[in-house]
Amino acid sequence: MGCMDPTIEKTGGVTHKSDIYSFGVVLFEILCERKALIQNEVDRSLAQMAKYGYENGTLYDIIHPHLLNQILSPQSLLIYSKVAYSCLNDDRAHRPDTHYIVAKLEKALELQLRHENIYLYFLFYLKERKFGHLKIRLGDIKLATNNFSKTYGIASVASECTLYRAELHCFDKKNPSSEKGKNIGEHPKAHNIVVIKRYTSGNKWYGEKELYTEIEMLSSVEHPNIVTLIGFCIEDSEMILVTDNVSNGYLRNYLRNDNDMRFLTWEKRLKICMDVANALEHLHSEMEDQKMIIHRDICSYNIGLDQNWRAKIDGFGNCVFLPPNQEDEAVYINLRGRPVYIDPEYEKTYKLKRESDVYSFGIVLLEILCGRAVNDPIYLKESHKGLGRVARQSFCTGTLEDIIDPILKEETSEYNFVLKRGPNKESLHTFMKIAYQCLAETQDQRPTMKVVVKELEKALSFQLNSEVKSDYVEEKSHASVIETQVVELFNEVNSMNMTDKSENFEIHNKENMLHDQTDDPAEPDC
Incomplete structure (x- = not known):
């Protein structure tokens, strides 16, 4: 029937x-x-x-x-x-x-x-064979981390993976030809500080397929805001990726600590957002041969910060490659990612688009703005969706500024006689507006990463220009104070000089009078 x-x-x-x-x-x-x-x-x-x-x-x-x-x-x-x-x-x-x-x-x-x-x-x-030059022996990794000692640990993501920072003998990635004639896993002795990502054995969300995806992705894409793959290890039951060092750790760690967040001024936060946005724009629309990559797991866990505070995105195990000239830029694929970061339309329909990354990035923008993780208990009390839902409601009621990171409002200049200065008003409002647009419920309503980059550039420009003006005002104010002090000192000195002159004049007159009385000749008699 x-x-x-x-x-x-x-x-x-x-x-x-x-x-x-x-x-x-x-x-x-x-x-x-x-x-x-x-x-x-x-x-x-x-x-x-x-x-x-x-x-x-x-x-x-x-x-x-x-x-x-x-x-x-x-x-x-x-x-x-x-x-x-x-x-x-x-x-x-x-x-x-x-x-x-x-x-x-x-x-x-x-x-x-x-x-x-x-x-x-x-x-x-x-x-x-294919990636033999990237293979690193498990023994070398264990030696570098003292058998995965907690001393070398820098982060842990639930039951997913543990990250270590260690000094490892690595080969020169830019000169792979130097590996000819050497056995796989034997590299020239060069001391490099690296990040070692050790995936938990038996993890149902990350297996050989995800490792394959991540290695293929990182070995085919080069961008200053994407981590560089140093090597990998598949030995015994271990699955390990080794990437370049992010010496200032991961964004997620800062969101848990008020003292650490003080290092992230509004200008630094804007630049971090710009870095991530540039990387995503590259993946979405600037790849060679018109290829496109959807990351599918953008979150603060996967954003590292190098020694210059430059952001680099990581965690490509769930990314999706789309071939050029595809009829529809959307794909229907099983759900992956962290619940509080997942695009609601993708969650409902399994339809994945570039705009799914845009939504996740919007959540990261709000985390950076508010200084708290998306699933902080303070937000989960109001909504099981966390910060994303709370921020959208606050934006609609015009109260989003009430939940921004208080630390930003405490930013001051180096001169204590100048009023406190935090984010420039235009910069802040531009940032909040594009973050809100990224969180639109439907994919078609969200901006592309190209638009997001332009708006963040605008927000950064507003901030930098305001700081230049503020510095000018500070210098002018400082100079004015000094000038006032100099004038007062001059007047005081001048006043003292005038007093001295007056006193000297009186003394001189008295001396003249005495001189006249004693030295003048007597008048002749008549």
Whole structure:
């Protein structure tokens, strides 16, 4: 019953396009692992559910979860679901022919197999050949960290991974040719301070597939605001990535400590935001060959700060590569990421777009503005979504400034006679406005990273210009104070001089009078 072309009931006629409709239902039966007619629901057919889900972006809700975990190519699923949906068109004339269906299904199969083969190929060559020059022996890592001693630990992310900072003998990444003739894992003795990310064994969210994705991503992209891959280790049950050092730690650590947050002035915070935004813009629209990467896990845990406070994004295990010239820039893919950072539309529909990263970045902007983590208990009391929901409500009621980091309001100049100065008003409002826009409920309402970069540049410009003016006012005020003091001193000295002159004049007159009385000749007698 559920497979029958509904047009037959209306017209009584049957054509070869009726079979196309029935085949479309079969395609969805396979995808959802459900029968064509849903039992216990009156007049509820799988075809109706599938069409509704496809049109409203909720198709993932009815795809069998077990199947989702097997789909390695988002593009394959996109093509498959699109052709199945087109078979169910109410207008027979707009249903595809068999040649079109076969061609599209072959393409979907090709993409899935290619992804599976690349994955299997990678797992083999990862350990042996392709990335052999990046392989680091477990013994060297254990030696550097004193067998993963807590002394070297710099951060820990729940049950996901632990990060260490240590001095490691590493090869020169910019001169890999120097590795010729050497055994894999044996590198020239060069002392480098690095970050060692050790993933927890048996982690269901991070396995060999995620490691493959991260190594492929980091080895193919170079950007000053993306961490540099130094090497990796897959040995025994260990999965380890080694990246360049971020000597000032990770942004998340600062959000937990008021003393540390004092190091992050408003100007520094703006520059950190600019760095992350530039990296995301590069991934979204500036890659070679028009490729595009969606990070899918932007959060304060994955933002490191180097010795110059330059931000670098990390954590690419869940990122998604999109090929150039893709018909639709969205992909339907299983949910990954941290709940309080996840794009609500992606969470509901499983539709992932570049704007999903924009939403997550909007949360980071608010964390930097407010000086607290998104899931700080103070926000969770008001909403289970944390800071994102609270900030949106505050923006709408015009009270967002009430929840910004109090430390920013305490920023002062070096001269104590100048009024306290924190963020410039125009800078602050520009920042708050773009952060709010990033948190729009739907993907289409959010700005692109190109727009975000421009607005953050504007906010930074307002701040820098205000500081130049403020410095000028400070210098002028300081000079004015000094000038006033000099004038007062001059007047005082001048007054003293005048007093001295007056006293000297009186003394001189008295001396003259005495002189006149004693030295003048007597008048002659008459």
